[in-house]
Each structure stands twice: as structure tokens, then as C-alpha cells.
Amino acid sequence: MKRTLVILTYNEIEALPRVFDRIPKDSAHEVFAVDGGSHDGTRQFLEARRLRVFGQERRGRGEAFRVAMRNAAGEGVVFFSPDGNEDPGDIPGLFDLLDAGADMAVASRMAAGAFNEEDVSWWRPRKWGNMAFGLAANTAFNRGPYVTDTINGFRGVRRSAFERLAPDADGFVIEFQMTMRAMKLGLHVAELPTREGQRLGGHSTASSLPTGLVFLRALYLELRGKAPAPGAAI
Template sequence: MAGLIQATTLGGVSLPNIHSLGTDSTRAPLRVLVTAERRDIDPAGPSVSVVVPAMNEAKNLPWLAAHMPAGVAEIILVDGRSVDDTVEVARALWPDVRVVTQTRRGKGNALACGFHAATGDITVMIDADGSMDPGEIPFFVDALVAGADYAKGSRFSAGGGSSDITRVRSWGNWALNALTNTVHGTRYRDLCYGYNAFWTRILPVLDMDAGQIGDDSDERKWGDGFEVETLINIRVHTAGLTIAEVASFESERLHGQSNLNAVSDGLRVLRTIAIEKREVLNGQRLRSLSQNVTAPAPLDLEPLGAASLVEELEDLDQLATTEDSALEALPEQVQRERVESVIDLREEAEIRRPVALQVDSEVRAPRDFAV
């Protein structure tokens, strides 16, 4: 792997694991194979900040705290203006917790606020609802220490799985995943899963605006919603970062209801795929990256038929915008019925994490490593 690494700088800090700018469709993510063994975070290793977006999650936080591995340096709870005892419960569970109030609305804004508050060497993003096992955090840390810049959780890698995903959500994730891999030259297996980790020093590459309290706090900006995972995944690839996929198991939410709307949020993801590609083709994304990363000049994209592709993506963007607006204009009861009709198609299947993995040759490619 050393031959693929090019030294560069980010904000004056040497980053030996960042590739040159531009996309490379031949560069597959590393595959990290995990076992059932659980352990704490090595206190002698890099410090870890865990960002937990939470809105009315008081009943779920005790489970999260009970399963958090020892050795986490910092817990950052980003409060989405909860009306229950989320903040009080968090402070009782973690006396040293850092509570940050998000500046706008949406999961994306909550993550941006938490990322900018993180002081650890590594930042981990995890949901508060109990669907993601904090006991897997050491595996994400292992992937980063082994050479990755960004560790992407995957329910569809060997050893991963889900007891929560519905048939329709699975189809939607597959379609959006395939579209992103085709349009952006990525090779992700699980685009829309939000359990990820990265070296905190690469935060400028993500280009996420946290904003300030009281500054357009009621306005929802692009990237503030559930499209944030797709936005991050595309941007780390565009920046040429080394990406590892870590097998992860998703469980059902413990208490409460998810704010995810399969239809409208799916359309926002679709828009994200289009917008990010358009920004790459017109040079806007690379210009933004160049403010933080010293690297070779961007590739000449004209031979790729950029002009015609931009026109197609603009049409796609317009379609997604129109459909998204139309859905949001529907009465809340109608939206709920549409989502419930999707949930009714759910497959009832029990999925268990394997005690040990049977490693196949396809997963254990030459660039793969096991932890």
C-alpha cells in the first residue's frame, strides 16, 4: 500500500495517507474484517472523540453508555433542542460529557457542530438510538491506525448485517449506492449507513458549516439533513483520502421513532449525488479542497464529457428538487401513510452476528487487512 500513498499537507499538518486530488475509479476501499472479540480502546493510542447527535433520546442513552468501550477520551452530545431529559441523562451517565447545542435543524447540522467541537485525534460518529453498537468503535480505530484516513461502517461487508433495514430501504440503499459508485467512481458497499470515523485533522476536507447559535437557526441548509452521510462519503473520495470499510451490525432502535423519511430523504440523497458531481466537474469542489490541501493540480475533466454530464445532472437535480418539495407540501398524515406503506413491506428475518468469520478470497484482496 505504501506505493499508493503520497505525502501532502492539510492546514500545515503532514498527512502521509492522503492521495493526490481527483477521483480514481480503480482504487477500492480497504476491507476490514472484524471478529466477535470486543475490547477497550488502547489508552496509549490516539485519543478518540465520540460525537452523538441526540434529540429526545433520554431513554436510549443508558444503553449507549453501558456499551461504550473504556478508553474513549471525549463524549460530545449534540443536543437537537430536546424536550425530554436527554441532556440531564447524558450528564448523569458521563460526568465529563461535552454538551453542544446544534445551531440549526437536522442530523447533518448536529454532526457538523459535534465535529467542530471534537478535540481527539480520531472522531467517531454514532447514533444515540441504540441501533449502532459502540463496542465496534475499536475496530474503526484499528482501521485508521492501520493507514486509513476514513473508516466507513458497512452492514453489507462480511461480518456485518442488520435486523432493522426493510426490503424497500435495502433496495433504495442498493440503488443509490450503485448510482454513486457509477457517477463518482467510488466502490462503496453501504452508502447510507452513518456509523463512521475519521482522523479529526481531515475535517476541513469535509467542508461542513456548523454555523452559530441564532444565525439562521430556523433555516435548513444543504447537508443539514440525512443526506450528510452521502455528502461525507463523496467528499472524502473526491479528496483522494484512503478509505476503509468496517463491517458493522445495525439493530432496531430501542425506544422512540426515527425522524428518517424514506421518500423525502432518499430524494435528498439523490440530489446530493448530482450536486457533488456537478461541483467536481465545474471545479468548485476541487477549488474548495485546495484551500485546505496542498496537492497536484486537478485533472483535466473535459475529455470525460463533462459538459453533457453536467446538463444531465442538472436535470436530475431539478427533478429531485421538485419531487422533494412536492412531498414536503403534503399533509403530515399523508406523508406518514406513505412511509408506513413502505414499512409494511418489511421482511421478518433474524440476523445474527457470526461468532467467527469465513474469509473468502474476494474480500481478502491484496490491499485488505484483518483486525
């Protein structure tokens, strides 16, 4: 299986230099970045290291996923966000799961042996929200093994699966949409326990309340049975 590694960035110049050298670029046949319109030198940093950088017409991670899929040559595509949350050491493991037959491979912050960035405190609103959405999605759609982290962006997907999922969400909810649709279609979703790190600078663009409402809406739309239009994704 040909492997494509995609680096997703939006204004990550504070964290990116601290993560970049730890990305195992030789674990993929091709590596490129999709940038959401950074204006802090992120794009220049990547280009100076001879990485191809694709821009987006519209901002948002959903759009970034679709731009990546349009340009990827591989059948297995892993998405990595270099803000410090994700452990680059898990990239080969995600590719291996796809190679072993998974349609989607998710780095889980909730599986046994995993660690969530909020586990340092007793107050874990994002983790609890994640678990609630995960419980709803698994109960409503999943007939396979329980998926512990339905929303993590650190994941890989097979091109053939992505085309069937046809995710049309714009922003952070794209990963949740992909997981719900994979469950509905009975695709093979595998998980890799991961250790989530703290952000290494820069700013989050995912504020909890608006993002939560968008997630509720996505769940509602899937419950209503809005079927993915095959092939409409890319």
C-alpha cells in the same frame, strides 16, 4: 492519534439508558455529546452522567457533525448514535481503522458478514435504496475499493479529512455527501462489517421518501461537479 468519541442525540430517552453503559468510553481520549435540542430529558440524562453536551443552533445531523468537529480535540473522531441501531462494540474498531491510516472508517451493514436491520424481512426498501445510491456513487466517483455502505452515520473521520471534505449538508444526507467527496478526492475509505440492531424505542426522524429525494439532490450536485470549498466545514 488522539481519539474523540461523539454521541449524537435527538430525543433518545427511551433507547439511550439501554445503550449508554455499553458505550466503551475508555476507547477514546475524550467523549462528549451533541444534542439537536431534545425535549424529553436526553440532555439531562447525559449531563447527570458528567458528559459535556453541546447544543446546536439548527437541528439536523449535518449541523451536529460540524458542531462536533469544532469542539473535538482529537484527530480521529467517531460518531455514535445511541438509538439501538449501532453496536457500541464496534467503536474501538472504527478508531483502529483511522489509526491504521484510513481517512474515513464506515461501519457497513452491507459488507460480507454484516447485517442490516431489514434483513429480517424480504421487503427491504431502505436497504435497496441504500444499495442504489451506493452503486451510483461508486460508479460515478470511486476509483478505490467498492464502498458497500456509503450512507451509514456510524463512522469515524480524521479531522484533516473532514476539513477537506467540507460537508455543508444539513440533515441525514451529510454522511452520503462526505463519502462521495472522499471518493472524488481519492481519500482512503475503510469499512468495518457491523450488525445493525433494531431501534430500542423513541422515533425515527428520517422518513424514507423525503430523505430519498434529498439524497438524489446531493448526488446530482456532486455529479455536476460542485467542489467542496476546503476549510469551509468548521
